[in-house]
Amino acid sequence: MKNYIQLKSLNTFSIDVCAKHVVTVHNECALLKFWKKADNKGQPVLILGDGSNILFLENYIGTILLNRIKGIFITENKMTWRIHVGAGEKWHELVTYTINKNIPGLENLAYIPGYVGAAPIQNIGAYGVELSQICEYVDVIDLYNEKKIRFFHAECNFQYRDSIFRNCLKKYAIVSVGLKLNKKWKPVLDYHELIHLNKNRVTPRQVFNFINIIRRKKLPDPMSVGNAGSFFKNPVVDINIARCLFQIYPNMPYYSQKDGKIKLLAGWLIERCHLKGCVFGEAAIYSKQSLVLINRRKIATGTEIAALALFIYNQVADKFNVYLQPEVRLIGNYGEISPKKLFI
Numbered sequence: 001m002k003n004y005i006q007l008k009s010l011n012t013f014s015i016d017v018c019a020k021h022v023v024t025v026h027n028e029c030a031l032l033k034f035w036k037k038a039d040n041k042g043q044p045v046l047i048l049g050d051g052s053n054i055l056f057l058e059n060y061i062g063t064i065l066l067n068r069i070k071g072i073f074i075t076e077n078k079m080t081w082r083i084h085v086g087a088g089e090k091w092h093e094l095v096t097y098t099i100n101k102n103i104p105g106l107e108n109l110a111y112i113p114g115y116v117g118a119a120p121i122q123n124i125g126a127y128g129v130e131l132s133q134i135c136e137y138v139d140v141i142d143l144y145n146e147k148k149i150r151f152f153h154a155e156c157n158f159q160y161r162d163s164i165f166r167n168c169l170k171k172y173a174i175v176s177v178g179l180k181l182n183k184k185w186k187p188v189l190d191y192h193e194l195i196h197l198n199k200n201r202v203t204p205r206q207v208f209n210f211i212n213i214i215r216r217k218k219l220p221d222p223m224s225v226g227n228a229g230s231f232f233k234n235p236v237v238d239i240n241i242a243r244c245l246f247q248i249y250p251n252m253p254y255y256s257q258k259d260g261k262i263k264l265l266a267g268w269l270i271e272r273c274h275l276k277g278c279v280f281g282e283a284a285i286y287s288k289q290s291l292v293l294i295n296r297r298k299i300a301t302g303t304e305i306a307a308l309a310l311f312i313y314n315q316v317a318d319k320f321n322v323y324l325q326p327e328v329r330l331i332g333n334y335g336e337i338s339p340k341k342l343f344i
């Protein structure tokens with residue numbers, strides 16, 4: 001479209017769409033200024049980090065604000081390190097920075113793409129650790145009344161791939177995040193692929209390096225293959241539903257949750273539908289991880305990827321009576337589209 005800005009390099013799915021305006025902001029004043037400018041004209045605004053958890057379905061008729069508010073400030077006392085981080089710092093660079101400074105605690109979350117500002121939104125998690133375990137507060141700007149608000153941990157309502165922010169992104173811009181790391185470091189090695197490491201001898205850097213090896217084996221690098229990590233969340237079901245499934249599929253893997261519910265593995269469900277590695281035009285299911293949808297040659301459209309997601313959703317529902325929910329956020333002409341519109 002004439003005078004529109006290309007977004008292909010601003011989303012890890014590498015979907016070739018455009019937006020009316022793209023503005024990079026480096027401080028809170030600029031963020032608010034450009035948000036108001038667009039809002040006054042009645043234009044929609046989307047705040048983006050790395051675009052690693054979104055799928056553009058079509059061109060965006062509004063302003064994209066790239067949040068690049070920087071800054072890492074560390075304070076410490078006898079027991080803890082406290083890190084106040086700008087939303088526009090890259091998450092993995094923060095993890096590397098802390099490891100290099102001999103501040104452990106973030107190593108299991110290494111190599112997750114994206115910026116710090118997006119991390120609380122879906123409570124990023126990997127290999128036995130979630131952001132919620134180390135997040136002390138999240139600072140946001142309430143865009144409508146121009147006030148800065150601090151949400152302390154208890155107010156963030158963190159859950160698996162969820163938080164209070166997930167459904168409030170039209171109202172709040174996340175500008176910084178506060179982390180609290182315990183100086184008494186204990187490695188978290190419960191995840192099945194880390195269990196063989198010696199908890200008495202392993203160092204934070206060894207865990208960090210090992211996470212890199214595991215991730216490279218299963219997750220495609222967005223530089224070469226378009227993707228947004230897991231497309232769906234792992235479904236959490238009631239124990240009675242899980243029991244019925246275990247009778248039919250005794251080898252079905254699962255994790256018991258604290259509230260008595262059962263988390264099933266979406267990758268396993270998709271693989272059991274014989275879909276792993278399947279290619280559907282330019283969209284495909286990754287051959288090493290069926291929860292990851294890929295834009296094979298970076299020429300698929302967002303609707304092709306979404307059509308594949310809908311096909312998977314229906315196959316899993318028909319076979320297991322389990323309804324997958326996307327983790328990736330769907331973006332249309334005017335902003336986010338409710339997954340309910342696609343996955344009925």
Ligand code: FAD
Pocket residue numbers: 012046047048049050051052053054067087112113114115116117118119121122123124125126169172173174175219220221222227228229230329
């Ligand atoms: P974006 O995709 O840019 O934005 C996501 C949403 O947040 C959008 O709705 C956007 O509008 C909103 N948003 C972003 N920043 C702000 C802000 N400052 N204020 C208000 N709203 C904002 N996730 C995991 O949890 N664990 C993993 O192990 C993991 N592995 C991945 C591996 C790969 C290869 C890829 C591609 C993705 C993976 N992800 C994983 C998903 C993704 O990296 C995370 O969700 C990440 O936090 C998204 O960050 P982002 O900056 O790219 O967010």
Ligand code: EPU
Pocket residue numbers: 125126127128218228229230231232233234253265266267268269271276288289290291327
């Ligand atoms: N599985 C299969 N086939 C597959 C994929 C997985 O059978 O093709 C089963 C296996 O039993 C395997 C288990 O699922 O052992 C778990 O697989 P994996 O360790 O790859 O993790 P996941 O549950 O598929 C989740 C997160 C990832 C995160 C990893 C590691 C979600 C939706 N995804 O994937 O996060 O990196 O655990 O903790 O919770 C993301 O959110 O984008 C993401 C990549």
